[in-house]
Amino acid sequence: MHNTDPRDIILRPVVSEKSYDLVAQNRYTFEVDKRASKPQIADAIQEIFGVTVEKVNTMNVTGKPRRLRTRAGRTRSWKKAVVTVKEGDSIEFFETH
Numbered sequence: 001m002h003n004t005d006p007r008d009i010i011l012r013p014v015v016s017e018k019s020y021d022l023v024a025q026n027r028y029t030f031e032v033d034k035r036a037s038k039p040q041i042a043d044a045i046q047e048i049f050g051v052t053v054e055k056v057n058t059m060n061v062t063g064k065p066r067r068l069r070t071r072a073g074r075t076r077s078w079k080k081a082v083v084t085v086k087e088g089d090s091i092e093f094f095e096t097h
Helices: 017-023 038-049
Strands: 010-013 027-032 053-061 065-068 071-074 078-085
Touching: 010 038, 017 027, 027 038, 038 053, 038 078
Parallel strands: none
Antiparallel strands: 010 027, 027 078, 053 078, 065 071
């Protein structure tokens, strides 16, 4: 993933109760490209939102088994990044509550 647009790395914010609870600790959760590394994620967040990233934790989320009538399938697998930003910085998108 050389010289890519930061918006190709950061796909979308993760909206869940747990992700909103982490906002109080200056931690924001995003779905990211599966091939993105932690430094690439940190650079993309800093460039898009203008905040200072202190730490990036990533995890691969495995798709869950699902069924549609007689057909068995799975939801898609994806990569999640929890980004800790410097004290005092915030990302406005999450500040809606």
